[in-house]
Amino acid sequence: MFIQEVELFQGIPSHIIDEIAELITQESHKAGHVLFRDNDFADYLYILEEGEINLTVPGDKRLSFPVVTTGSVFGWSSLVEPRRYTAASECVRDSKIIKIDADRLMRVFQTHPVEGLTIMRRLAGVIATRLLKSYKEIVVSKK
Amino acid sequence: MVSTNLIKQYAFFKGFSEAELKKFEELTSEQSFKAGFQIWKKGDQSKSLCLLEEGKVVMVMESYLGAHRPPMQVTVDIITKGDVMGWSAVVEPYVYTLGARCIDDTKVIAFDAVKLREILNADKALGFKFMHAIAKVIATRLTHTEIILVGERGLSVLTEL
Numbered sequence: 001m002f003i004q005e006v007e008l009f010q011g012i013p014s015h016i017i018d019e020i021a022e023l024i025t026q027e028s029h030k031a032g033h034v035l036f037r038d039n040d041f042a043d044y045l046y047i048l049e050e051g052e053i054n055l056t057v058p059g060d061k062r063l064s065f066p067v068v069t070t071g072s073v074f075g076w077s078s079l080v081e082p083r084r085y086t087a088a089s090e091c092v093r094d095s096k097i098i099k100i101d102a103d104r105l106m107r108v109f110q111t112h113p114v115e116g117l118t119i120m121r122r123l124a125g126v127i128a129t130r131l132l133k134s135y136k137e138i139v140v141s142k143k
Numbered sequence: 144m145v146s147t148n149l150i151k152q153y154a155f156f157k158g159f160s161e162a163e164l165k166k167f168e169e170l171t172s173e174q175s176f177k178a179g180f181q182i183w184k185k186g187d188q189s190k191s192l193c194l195l196e197e198g199k200v201v202m203v204m205e206s207y208l209g210a211h212r213p214p215m216q217v218t219v220d221i222i223t224k225g226d227v228m229g230w231s232a233v234v235e236p237y238v239y240t241l242g243a244r245c246i247d248d249t250k251v252i253a254f255d256a257v258k259l260r261e262i263l264n265a266d267k268a269l270g271f272k273f274m275h276a277i278a279k280v281i282a283t284r285l286t287h288t289e290i291i292l293v294g295e296r297g298l299s300v301l302t303e304l
Contacts (some may be wrong), residue, residue, distance in 0.1 A: 059293025077214045080282045081277070086289065111266040120274035131188050132240055134288040135219040139206045142217050143293070 003098070006047055006071045008122050012115050019108050024103045028094070035089040035097065036073075042078035042085045043100040047071060051095025055087040063137070065130065066092070073126055080104035080127075145171040153194050155276055163269055170258040175250045182243040189239055191253040195222050198249025202228070203242040204268050216242065220284060227280045232256035232266050234262065234277070262275035277281075 003009055003024065004017050014018075026049070029035070035046065038058050047052075053067040055074060065087065067074050077085045079102055109116030147164040156164060173196070175269065177203060183190070185205065202220040219241065222228045228251075231239045238257065262268035286298055 023278055057289045057293050061293045063289055063293050077282065080279050082263060086286050103235040113271045116271040117267045120271055120278060121234070124215055124281055125280045127278055127285060128230070128234055131288065134285060134292060135204055135241065135292060136220045136293055138288065139204050139217045
């Protein structure tokens with residue numbers, strides 16, 4: 001999978017993609033592996049390459065968000081203060097993921113603010129989508 | 144027009160320089176609404192991003208109850224003093240995703256959405272900084288919402304106004 005195929009990075013010039021590619025680590029994990037836990041310091045942005053990940057918000061009532069689509073971005077808390085993951089992340093099946101060093105990614109954005117703005121806009125959209133899902137959960141719970 | 148001295152008191156603008164704040168000054172206005180007034184509906188084109196100065200606003204989502212019955216308005220979030228609301232002003236497709244209704248007499252600092260987007264497009268470094276702050280606003284609201292959803296007290300939090 002090429003990083004420029006990920007929706008978040010589509011249309012970003014190749015020389016900046018090359019800079020981002022240097023920050024990437026590809027990993028394979030068995031089902032059951034925990035990538036991060038709720039409230040861990042958020043140091044990496046993750047992209048699903050293959051498999052299935054479950055994001056779970058701990059509490060009296062469990063709240064889950066499956067990540068199943070190749071190219072899906074998760075772990076965005078790494079780019080937003082207070083930089084703590086808001087959910088735990090566990091591989092449901094054997095999975096391949098890409099993780100990006102968030103500190104260095106932010107420095108790339110600051111060096112290239114045109115692209116930084118584009119990506120930050122998309123990221124806001126990603127978080128907003130999950131927020132709307134949570135709002136819909138509230139509506140369903142109240143019915 | 145609202146002075147930068149007032150704007151910079153809000154947590155949202157922490158880290159913005161005086162020169163950056165000055166760019167926003169011209170697109171701001173203070174607006175007041177009576178309790179009960181609906182500021183916008185879901186699906187409205189986004190006209191402004193607001194900082195809440197006084198009062199309280201509930202964000203509502205409509206719940207379809209079936210044919211021949213009016214939809215029920217469900218409160219999904221509460222905006223209080225110091226909060227930002229109307230982030231759809233800078234997130235595509237620039238359409239409000241929820242309704243906003245005042246439950247107290249309310250005063251806001253409103254940033255004109257079209258002019259705001261123009262400023263963010265013209266100065267990309269400022270745009271990046273602003274969108275980073277917006278991402279934090281949305282993320283904080285998400286965390287709050289998820290805590291409500293999984294918490295022992297659950298949705299009662301949203302009815303204890």
